Amino acid sequence: VAKHTHNGSRIAFGPDKTMYFTLGDANRKRLPQQLDSYNGKILRMNPDGSVPADNPIPGSLIWSYGHRNPQGLVIASNGKIYSSEHGPTTDDEVNLIQKGRNYGWPKVEGFCDTRSESKFCEDYNVVEPLYAWSPTVGVCGMDYYDHDAIPEWKNSLLLGNLKGGNGDIGQRLCNLRLDAAGERVIDYREYFTYTFGRIRDVLVLPDGRVLLCTSNRETNSNAMEVVGPLDDLIIEIKAVR
Known part of the structure; x- marks a missing residue:
């Protein structure tokens, strides 16, 4: 899962004691959209390593997907989950992480602001960032x-x-x-x-x-x-x- 680059590797614990952690795409762009891979995902597990019963995909640790390299992760006192994510040369992001949602990478960088991105966002219910920086x-x-x-x-x-x-x-x-x-x-x-x-x-x-x-x-x-x-x-x- 981990490689020499784009590892993610940030950990946070929810109020229910489940653990969330980020995994980057390991510089393999096809993986974030593949639900049989944990790369390019934010994962959620029980303290014993098992899959929580209320995860969005039965039997899977995946909480959200379509991430490039999520470097920051916080579960705020307002109950929301936020993550910061490296873009390639444009579109570093801050995201509001939602259960089972797609964050677009590698088909979408930052906002859904090109024709191809808009189509993908509509077809795959992509969540746009709260904020993005260009250049990175x-x-x-x-x-x-x-x-x-x-x-x-x-x-x-x-x-x-x-x-x-x-x-x-x-x-x-x-x-x-x-x-x-x-x-x-x-x-x-x-x-x-x-x-x-x-x-x-x-x-x-x-x-x-x-x-x-x-x-x-x-x-x-x-x-x-x-x-x-x-x-x-x-x-x-x-x-x-």
């Missing part, structure tokens, strides 16, 4: 913020970016504020642009503080050359009143 920014780990400590971030997704070298995009923290239903992005803001390098993951603590994890010492052409005290950090963000 290298979306990565994410968390849901719903604390009063930073009021302007309440009911929003916090998302790290990895990619640099594309003008004014990438390597920053993105804030996607949601509507009351958690089903639409109503505001978008960016923080710490090119300040800490590659923001690999985001964690919201119970008291409203936020931790960022950077990863600048990777074998990756986009990695920022950071040395000494600014290399690979756990960064704390908190409100100052």
Whole structure:
């Protein structure tokens, strides 16, 4: 299932103790649309590894499909599941994950905005992303913020970016504020642009503080050359009143 690239590999636990985890397409584009393969899917299993009885496909771990390389996954306190996903050179995505639904890859990149994509989306009931970036920014780990400590971030997704070298995009923290239903992005803001390098993951603590994890010492052409005290950090963000 896993390979040297496009592995996904993000894990989250639901309130019913079932485990969700992401698997990329392993750079094999045909697999995300094949329901006999777990590549290009978000999976759901019981703690003992068995298939939950209420999964959408009887006997299968598949929860959703048609994914390229889902890098972030969070089950929010609003009950929704969100994922961030790498596009090829365009259309990095944030998706609202729904039971049994198709997210389009490789037939659809981002929104259903070409003739062939629109036809596929209609025929296969494809879910469009909540938000997409073109060119890509290298979306990565994410968390849901719903604390009063930073009021302007309440009911929003916090998302790290990895990619640099594309003008004014990438390597920053993105804030996607949601509507009351958690089903639409109503505001978008960016923080710490090119300040800490590659923001690999985001964690919201119970008291409203936020931790960022950077990863600048990777074998990756986009990695920022950071040395000494600014290399690979756990960064704390908190409100100052």
